[in-house]
Amino acid sequence: MTGAINDTTDRTSYDVIVIGGGAGGLNAALVLSRARRSVAVIDAGEPRNAPSAHMHSFLSRDGVPPLTVLETGRAEISRYGAVLINGQVDQVDAREVGGYLVRLVGGATLEARHVVLAAGLRDELPDIPGLRAQWGKDVIFCPYCHGYELRDQPLVVLGVHPASAGQALLLRQWSHDVVYVPHTQPLSDEERERLDARGVKVAEGPVSCLLTKDERLHAVELADGRTLECAAVFVFPRMTPNDAPFDGLGCEKDDAGWLVTDRAGRTTRPGLWAVGNVVDPRAQAVTAAGMGAAAAFALNHDLVDEEVEQALAAYRSVSPASGG
Structure with a gap:
């Protein structure tokens, strides 16, 4: 202290x-x-x-x-x-x-x-390689705390909590480029429809790790090898x-x-x-x-x-x- x-x-x-x-x-x-x-x-x-x-x-x-x-x-x-x-x-x-x-x-x-x-x-954070090291920096939770600074940049929301889809809907207020990855929180038909209507993209499949360059997050890697470039990842702990x-x-x-x-x-x-x-x-x-x-x-x-x-x-x- x-x-x-x-x-x-x-x-x-x-x-x-x-x-x-x-x-x-x-x-x-x-x-x-x-x-x-x-x-x-x-x-x-x-x-x-x-x-x-x-x-x-x-x-x-x-x-x-x-x-x-x-x-x-x-x-x-x-x-x-x-x-x-x-x-x-x-x-x-x-x-x-x-x-x-x-x-x-x-x-x-x-x-x-x-x-x-x-x-x-x-x-308590999900056990995803690379996530904890970026917590509070490029891996964050609160749109009201960080959304303005990330406005108009590509953002990824990890589906790890029942409220994660709602988090993605909220973030669309700050950026037109928001991708939701269901990970451990599959979407219901109603949730998927709401995301589509709001303009939030969905990338299916679990996350394998977060990728960094020069100690800054630059992409999310999915289990099938696809990568989603982004400025930040939002997680609902x-x-x-x-x-x-x-x-x-x-x-x-x-x-x-x-x-x-x-x-x-x-x-x-x-x-x-x-x-x-x-x-x-x-x-x-x-x-x-x-x-x-x-x-x-x-x-x-x-x-x-x-x-x-x-x-x-x-x-x-x-x-x-x-x-x-």
């Missing part, structure tokens, strides 16, 4: 611990530290978008390298006293007296009244949330296995929050940042409510009974 890191503090107890230092986690930490809450952000420095050269569709940050955005965010939250800890969280456990224990890989344990999970997701730290705490998940939250990011377990790609695979960085801010606002209000109730109980315990 690069940027401002303050992991030398001896403090072990915080109002809020944020797990994950991407846009969602950092924005939550920014709002909370400006609200004068004690905040620690735990991050291993392995952002999902690290292979990408530029971030797009983020107002005022369009075209900026993702790591530059994160470095700026780390410096900003440090100015307000948030602590940045370079590490990984193994597990979060409930304390008997309230709040949570956050256990780090390596043995350290921290305490928090509330925990925000912003650890993102993992992209299998996405898995990094929510293992909350395992065993009883947080509800939906039928697809993603944590259930309300609009503010509250999970079904009081004091546990989740924002960004760990709960929404569609969230871009700007969306995750907004989710982090929304959670921070609501979380701080919850902490204020808790503190008022505690203060009220203490006040009533020493205040003389009102006379009649």
Whole structure:
């Protein structure tokens, strides 16, 4: 991890611990530290978008390298006293007296009244020779992140997911030269008709490998030896949330296995929050940042409510009974 890191503090107890230092986690930490809450952000420095050269569709940050955005965010939250800890969280456990224990890989344990999970997701890629090496460069997923830069160039979409055909239909918005390769996702008659109507070509047969020249993708090779020259390959990965730290705490998940939250990011377990790609695979960085801010606002209000109730109980315990 690069940027401002303050992991030398001896403090072990915080109002809020944020797990994950991407846009969602950092924005939550920014709002909370400006609200004068004690905040620690735990991050291993392995952002999902690290292979990408530029971030797009983020107002005022369009075209900026993702790591530059994160470095700026780390410096900003440090100015307000948030602590940045370079590490990984193994597990979060409930304390008997309230709040949570956050256990780090390596043995350290921290305490928090509330925990925000912003650890993102993992992209599980198909096992095609040459694909992983180009992931985030010439092998990509999001048309909204990369489509404009690839406008009017030849593009290939690999059929590896039930949504792959829809991805090809969407990409036709940016380029007139889009080829869909069914690979492991054969087309139904209706899907084929929709692709034909939209002007998306179909190249039958599985993919054998991706071909590169001077470390840049230049073609997709099919099993029968045909090659499809292209500027980029779009792949719909299998996405898995990094929510293992909350395992065993009883947080509800939906039928697809993603944590259930309300609009503010509250999970079904009081004091546990989740924002960004760990709960929404569609969230871009700007969306995750907004989710982090929304959670921070609501979380701080919850902490204020808790503190008022505690203060009220203490006040009533020493205040003389009102006379009649």
